[in-house]
Amino acid sequence: MEAGRATSGPGGRPDTAAPAIELRGISKAFGPVQANRAISVRVARGTIHGIVGENGAGKSTLMSILYGFYRADEGEILINGARVAIPDSEAAIRAGIGMVFQHFKLVENFTVLENIILGAEEGRLLAPSLARAREELARLARDYELQVEPDAVIEELSVGHQQRVEILKALYRKADILILDEPTGVLTPAEADHLFRILANLRAEGKTIVLITHKLREIMAATDSVSVMRRGEMVATLRTADTSPEELAELMVGRKVLLEVEKAPATPGRPVLEIDDLRVTDRKGVERLKGISLAVRAGEILGIAGVAGNGQSELLEVLGGYARGRGRVRMNGAEIDLSGRHADGQTRRAAGIAHVPEDRQRLGLIMDFAAWENIAFGYHHDSLYQRGALLMDNRRIREDARGKLGRFDVRPPDPWLAAKRFSGGNQQKLVLAREIERSPDLLLVGQPTRGVDIGAIEFIHRRLIALRDAGKAILLVSVELDEILSLADRIAVMFDGRIMGERLPEATDERELGLMMAGVVPGAEREAG
Amino acid sequence: MEALPKWADAVLVPLISIVIAFAISALVILAIGENPLEAMRLMVEGAIASTYGWGYTLFYATNFIFTGLAVAVAFHAGLFNIGGEGQATLGGLGVALVLLNVAWPHWTVALAAAVLGAMAFGALWALVPAWLQAKRGSHIVITTIMFNFIAAALLNYLLVNVLKPAGQMDPATARFAAATVVPKLAHILGAVGIPFNPRTPANIALVLALVAAFLVWILLWHTRLGYQVRAFGKSEPAARYAGISPVRITLWAMLISGGLAGLMTVNTVMGEAQRLVMNVSEGAGFIGIAVALMGRSHPVGVVLAALLFGFLYQGGAELEFWTSITRELIVVIQALVILFTGALDEMVRAPLARLFVAIRGRR
Numbered sequence: 001m002e003a004g005r006a007t008s009g010p011g012g013r014p015d016t017a018a019p020a021i022e023l024r025g026i027s028k029a030f031g032p033v034q035a036n037r038a039i040s041v042r043v044a045r046g047t048i049h050g051i052v053g054e055n056g057a058g059k060s061t062l063m064s065i066l067y068g069f070y071r072a073d074e075g076e077i078l079i080n081g082a083r084v085a086i087p088d089s090e091a092a093i094r095a096g097i098g099m100v101f102q103h104f105k106l107v108e109n110f111t112v113l114e115n116i117i118l119g120a121e122e123g124r125l126l127a128p129s130l131a132r133a134r135e136e137l138a139r140l141a142r143d144y145e146l147q148v149e150p151d152a153v154i155e156e157l158s159v160g161h162q163q164r165v166e167i168l169k170a171l172y173r174k175a176d177i178l179i180l181d182e183p184t185g186v187l188t189p190a191e192a193d194h195l196f197r198i199l200a201n202l203r204a205e206g207k208t209i210v211l212i213t214h215k216l217r218e219i220m221a222a223t224d225s226v227s228v229m230r231r232g233e234m235v236a237t238l239r240t241a242d243t244s245p246e247e248l249a250e251l252m253v254g255r256k257v258l259l260e261v262e263k264a265p266a267t268p269g270r271p272v273l274e275i276d277d278l279r280v281t282d283r284k285g286v287e288r289l290k291g292i293s294l295a296v297r298a299g300e301i302l303g304i305a306g307v308a309g310n311g312q313s314e315l316l317e318v319l320g321g322y323a324r325g326r327g328r329v330r331m332n333g334a335e336i337d338l339s340g341r342h343a344d345g346q347t348r349r350a351a352g353i354a355h356v357p358e359d360r361q362r363l364g365l366i367m368d369f370a371a372w373e374n375i376a377f378g379y380h381h382d383s384l385y386q387r388g389a390l391l392m393d394n395r396r397i398r399e400d401a402r403g404k405l406g407r408f409d410v411r412p413p414d415p416w417l418a419a420k421r422f423s424g425g426n427q428q429k430l431v432l433a434r435e436i437e438r439s440p441d442l443l444l445v446g447q448p449t450r451g452v453d454i455g456a457i458e459f460i461h462r463r464l465i466a467l468r469d470a471g472k473a474i475l476l477v478s479v480e481l482d483e484i485l486s487l488a489d490r491i492a493v494m495f496d497g498r499i500m501g502e503r504l505p506e507a508t509d510e511r512e513l514g515l516m517m518a519g520v521v522p523g524a525e526r527e528a529g
Numbered sequence: 530m531e532a533l534p535k536w537a538d539a540v541l542v543p544l545i546s547i548v549i550a551f552a553i554s555a556l557v558i559l560a561i562g563e564n565p566l567e568a569m570r571l572m573v574e575g576a577i578a579s580t581y582g583w584g585y586t587l588f589y590a591t592n593f594i595f596t597g598l599a600v601a602v603a604f605h606a607g608l609f610n611i612g613g614e615g616q617a618t619l620g621g622l623g624v625a626l627v628l629l630n631v632a633w634p635h636w637t638v639a640l641a642a643a644v645l646g647a648m649a650f651g652a653l654w655a656l657v658p659a660w661l662q663a664k665r666g667s668h669i670v671i672t673t674i675m676f677n678f679i680a681a682a683l684l685n686y687l688l689v690n691v692l693k694p695a696g697q698m699d700p701a702t703a704r705f706a707a708a709t710v711v712p713k714l715a716h717i718l719g720a721v722g723i724p725f726n727p728r729t730p731a732n733i734a735l736v737l738a739l740v741a742a743f744l745v746w747i748l749l750w751h752t753r754l755g756y757q758v759r760a761f762g763k764s765e766p767a768a769r770y771a772g773i774s775p776v777r778i779t780l781w782a783m784l785i786s787g788g789l790a791g792l793m794t795v796n797t798v799m800g801e802a803q804r805l806v807m808n809v810s811e812g813a814g815f816i817g818i819a820v821a822l823m824g825r826s827h828p829v830g831v832v833l834a835a836l837l838f839g840f841l842y843q844g845g846a847e848l849e850f851w852t853s854i855t856r857e858l859i860v861v862i863q864a865l866v867i868l869f870t871g872a873l874d875e876m877v878r879a880p881l882a883r884l885f886v887a888i889r890g891r892r
Contacts (some may be wrong), residue, residue, distance in 0.1 A: 032886045322769040345772020355770070363770040366763045374757070378771035380756050391751050 005065075018081025020177055020208035021066070026075035028061055035061040037106045037232045039075070043225075048199055049207040050219040050240070053152065053229030054252055055424050056452040059212050062229070063179050068092040080227040082444055095177075098170025102182045104162050108155040110127075112148050112165050116172050133172065140171055144201040145194070159307070160191035167198065177204065179210045184218060189309050189481060189514030191325070196222045216245040217482070228252055253455045263465045266489035269298035270474035272442050273319075273330045274352075278327035278338075279511070280314045280497075288314040289325065290497040296442065301474040303488025303505075305481060307517050311497040313358055316446050319475070320355040321348040333440060351376060354435040356428075358446030358477065364431040365419040372401035372415035374433050408433035409459060425456030432460060436467055443467060446477045461487060481517075497521045533882045538829070543578045543823060543870050545877045547837070550869040552864040563854055575847025576840045584714065585846075589813075590832075591731070592841030594738040595793035596817025597835050598745050598809075599827035605749055606782035607762035612658060612673025613790040613814025615680030616651040620791020621798045621809035622684060623650030625692070627706045628799065639709040643799050644737070644792065651791020652784040654680060659783030663776040669783075677814070688807060702805040710755020711800055725872035734796035741789060742828040748785070749828075758782050766883070788816060834870075841866060 006055045019042040020183050028036040032507060036058045053059045064070045066077065068086040076083055079095045086092050090192045092099070106115050113286040116137065134150055148157070148164050155167070163183060170178055180199075184192040199209050199222060219226050220240060227237040228251040234250050249257045273296040280289040289311050296302045306312055317323035324340030331351045335343070348355070357363040365374050376397045384400070387393040401415040408429045410422070419427060428448065435443060448464065449457040464487060468474055478484050484491055485505050493500040493516035500516040515521075533542075555565035576582045598611045603610035610616075627646035633639035688700040697703075714731035725851025749755040761768040763780040769773060793813055800807055810881035812877075816838055823837070845859035869877075 026783060031882060032889070234577050320770060332790075345770055347772070349772065357770055362764065365768055368763050369760070369791050376756070377767075379758065380771070382755055386753070391747075392753050392756060394751065 004377075007039050012300070017045060019043055020047075020080060021112070022068070022081075022208070023062075024076045024078070025333060026062065026065060026066060026077075028058075028070060028072050028074045034232050036065070036072070039229075039234045041227050041234055041237055043210060045098040045176050045208050045411050046081070046203055046206045047224040048203055048211055048222055048466075050211045050213065050223035050226040051229065052212075052214065052216065052219055052226060052252060053247055054214070055451050056231075057229040058232040060181065063181060063210070063212060066092070067097060068178065074343045084300060085434055093173050093175070096175055097177045097179065098173060098232060100163065100166045100170060100174025100178065100180045101187060104166050107164060109153060109155055110158075111151050112168075113150045114498060115165055116169055118169075120173055130490075133501075134149070137168060137342055140168055143205065144171075144198055146171075146198055155216055156160075159186045159309075160188070160194065163187070163195065164198070171202075175207075177208045177210070179212070181212045182214070183211070184213065184215065186308055188517045189510055190518055192218070216248050217249065220245055221353045228249045230254060249454050253453065255455070257347075257454050257458055261461045261465065263487075264469070266468065268300040268489070269471065271295045271297050272332060273475065274328075274330040275319075276328040276330075278315070278318065278325055280311075280323065280325040281317055282314070288497050289318070289353040291327070292497075294473050294492060294499065296473040298441070298473050299468060299471045300489040301487055303473065303484035304477045304492045304494055305484045305491055305495035305513055305517060306479070308479050310494045310517075315495075316358060316444055316477060317354070318411065319353065319444050320357065321345045321353075337464055345378060346381060349438075352441035354438050354440035354443050356431050356443065356445040358436050360427055360431050365427060367420040368418055370418055371405060371410070371422070371430055372398040374430060375401035375404055375415075375421050377434065379434070379438070396516060401511075402421070404433040404437050405430070407437070408463070412414060423451040423453070428452050428460065429456060432463060436463060439467075439470070442475065444475050444477075447479065448476070449478075449480065449483060481513060484513075485510070493517055531811065533687055533878065533885055537885065538878070539663045539880065541883060542874050543742065543834075545875050545881070546867060546869040549877070550862075550865040557861060557865075558854065561854070561858070562709045563852055565631060568848055568852065568854060571851050572840075572844030574762040576844035580715075580724070580726040582731055582843060582847075583667045584726050584731045585843040586836070587714065587731040587735055587841040588839070589842040590835045591735045591738045592793045592811070592813040593816050593820045593835035593838050594832055595796070596790050596813045597742055597820030597824060597831040598817075598828065599789035599814075600817045600821035601828070601831055602745060602749070602758070602789060603782055603786040604821055604826045605755075605762045606758045608659075608662070608763070608779065608782055608786075609670050610655065610673055610783065610786045610790075611670060611815070611818060612676050612787070613817045614812070615673070615677035615814070616654045616714065616787040616790035617793050617814050618677075618684050619654040620647040620651035621794035621805055621869050622687065623647045623791060625702050625705075625795050625797045625805035628709050629692075629702060633709055635718060636709055636711050639734070640795070640799070642710055643709075643795050645792050647791040648788035649791075650790040654727070655783040655790070656780065659779065659780050659787075662783075665781040682807075684805075684809065685807060686764035688805065694806065696757025700807055704804045705799070709799065710803065713800075715855050730801040732796065732800035737792070738793060739832070741792065742832050745789070746828040752800075754781060759817050790817070799802065818865040819871050822867075837866070838863070 019091065021043040023039055023041050026036050026039040037286050039062060044356065051059050061070065065072045066086065068091050071087065077086060086095060095375050097344050107118065111155050113130050119131045137150050146164050146168055148161055150390050154162060154165065183195060186194065202209060213219060216256045224238045225237065226240050226243065226248065228235050228248060230252060271393060275292055275294045278289055278292040279287060281287050304312055318325035318338060321344030325338045327338065329336045329338060331353060336351065341421065357478060366377060367376045385393055405413040405415060410426050410429045419430065422430060438525065452460065464474060476487060488505055490502060491505055491513065492502045493513055495517060496519060500521055503513065541564055558565040558568050576586045591886045596617065601609055623646035624643045627642045628639060633642065654676060658669050658676055661667040661672050662669040685796050692702045694703045711733045713727060714735060715725040715727035717733060749759060757778055758769065761773055761775060765775055794809055798809060820831055820834040820838055824834040841863050845863065848854050849856050849859055
């Protein structure tokens with residue numbers, strides 16, 4: 001292995017040395033679903049290799065096979081030119097493969113050191129292992145900019161630092177190959193930049209990195225080569241320098257897509273939603289919203305930017321009527337009851353507020369219900385849907401659903417299909433069809449394109465713009481800065497339950513917003529300086 | 530694309546489960562030195578080969594339809610009501626009080642009043658645990674099962690100390706007035722020219738049970754309340770998002786569930802015993818859980834599963850009578866059916882799904 005490493009230089013290009021990873025003809029089926037179909041790919045040692053693809057394209061399955069979670073039905077895996085069997089994750093670690101999951105696998109109330117040695121303890125006493133780990137950690141921190149306080153408890157660390165612990169865990173187990181699954185989803189732009197610096201350092205040391213992401217910009221910025229997956233197949237492997245985001249998007253979707261959003265300038269009217277000093281305290285007594293004041297006007301999209309977990313969800317919950325808050329909220333000038341004592345989802349809808357929740361599968365849809373039943377969800381009191389005093393007019397609902405599914409291009413347009421049978425993007429279109437077609441005065445929309453395919457993103461953005469152009473107010477919450485920048489007419493940045501400030505999209509950039517998302521107000525800094 | 534077609538999921542899976550359960554039962558019968566084929570013949574003959582057998586099978590099935598529907602309605606709201614026993618017990622009390630305290634002129638009005646009494650008492654008995662769950666977060670499984678014991682103790686006390694006529698030896702109420710006797714199934718069928726054994730307890734409550742099944746179907750799939758119950762049962766967070774009140778739905782679902790469980794006593798107390806005795810529910814409250822599980826909480830499934838369990842009850846009684854197979858072993862057979870159809874059906878479904886995929890793949 002050492003000899004093998006010597007043959008390929010740092011930042012090495014694919015050369016005569018055996019590739020770090022080679023997959024030959026990997027196939028995997030889950031029941032009738034062919035998740036991976038005859039996938040072959042080579043990843044050269046000392047490179048960063050990106051894997052892109054839409055949801056359900058088979059990226060995660062492929063990586064799970066490499067990490068020993070699933071066994072391939074067919075095909076073989078070669079690590080550094082030698083064929084290996086990877087029946088479980090222990091074998092993967094022995095083969096030098098480390099994985100950083102999207103959802104971290106850390107013990108929250110353990111320290112960093114304890115997490116690092118978990119499962120890699122030597123002997124019955126912990127002290128010697130901890131001491132060794134402390135030394136090793138110091139070395140890794142020096143070499144790769146991976147500074148973490150070894151005695152800090154995980155739950156007190158920021159998400160970015162928790163991710164570093166995951167990377168350190170893998171390196172501590174002597175990983176030569178590092179797989180990262182959607183690593184930037186929960187990071188601020190600054191944290192993401194730092195992560196990519198770490199990855200570049202690792203590459204310089206001859207480590208091989210596989211980066212799974214749906215963000216094409218990251219692929220372009222960080223990788224040496226990139227593979228595109230579509231419907232379980234590997235449709236292309238390209239040198240990053242030879243391709244473009246447009247080409248990758250087209251390969252992912254199988255047709256040309258428009259990455260830019262086209263929209264006319266907004267013509268904001270009267271204020272529709274006025275929020276004054278809104279506060280929310282959660283069950284543990286922690287204040288999650290610390291006095292929010294905002295206004296959304298007719299005909300504009302107010303974008304709320306921020307890293308996940310800074311109070312955006314709570315804001316939507318209170319406004320949507322399924323959590324209680326304190327403060328004053330006025331809708332079309334009329335005060336809204338925030339006490340949570342009534343079936344508030346109904347009164348909100350009656351007040352003209354529609355809501356596309358952040359988590360469509362947990363909140364927005366009943367996954368076991370047919371599409372037509374979901375079209376009535378939340379609007380089941382609508383007189384259009386009733387027949388007499390007692391019965392619901394199911395036929396009427398189905399007719400209505402058929403129309404809405406068609407107009408929102410939900411595929412397949414089958415009102416009888418259960419919500420769980422639709423893809424993520426089509427589930428989202430189902431929710432949007434239900435909420436937007438009500439032509440609400442105010443639309444609350446959270447993460448409208450999370451887990452949604454590129455093709456559907458384009459469609460969803462167009463619909464939101466169209467609703468705005470129809471003179472409706474939209475409050476958009478998204479952790480995707482790109483989305484906020486391209487859709488919003490005004491941007492408010494949330495950090496730690498507060499609004500850090502408002503910016504106009506044309507008068508700001510990702511750097512400034514990124515700083516605000518991390519709790520720094522650049523304007524204040526400038527004033528102070 | 531579903532791995533398993535709907536018809537296979539609804540029909541084939543339970544059918545195969547039953548066959549497996551019977552096969553294992555056969556091994557058990559073989560192990561104690563009896564002939565399983567002979568046992569099967571006795572069960573079939575005793576339960577469905579004569580109108581006498583059918584009379585008992587249908588009588589038991591009527592109980593199970595009511596308690597099965599009760600459990601099914603609660604299931605749809607995501608609530609596990611295992612208090613069918615207690616709710617039925619109280620339902621029986623309701624029937625008895627209504628029939629003993631009013632001089633009913635005709636069985637039709639008496640029946641209507643008994644239905645209301647049974648439902649009201651059963652529903653109110655379910656309302657307390659429901660309220661505790663909705664408002665206080667006390668788990669409904671714990672509270673309903675506790676309420677079974679309270680119901681049994683309460684009935685015991687009332688029968689011994691209050692309702693028992695002076696001078697009577699056994700703890701039971703007086704016999705209901707003759708005017709409250711409802712028509713037996715034999716009379717109803719006789720009226721349309723079908724001969725049926727009149728010495729069986731099956732009565733008009735069977736018709737009532739079928740009507741109840743139909744109404745539950747309407748409720749769940751054609752009313753706004755049913756829609757909200759099902760949505761709440763699938764996902765409470767989503768229900769909150771949609772403005773469905775968890776408290777209201779919990780209370781309504783349990784009221785209906787308790788009412789249905791209580792209704793079973795129209796069959797036993799009014800239709801058969803004609804007085805209130807101890808152990809009104811005869812375990813049917815628990816069988817209802819198995820019936821609802823096997824019937825996929827769908828009224829049609831519940832009716833079919835109730836028939837199967839009625840068959841097992843009546844067939845089992847015959848078996849006990851004619852062979853050395855003891856009561857306990859019959860319980861084992863019933864338990865195997867519950868185990869395979871209720872709890873282990875995924876064991877059948879997964880291989881069946883693979884089989885279907887393989888067949889489809891070949892085409």
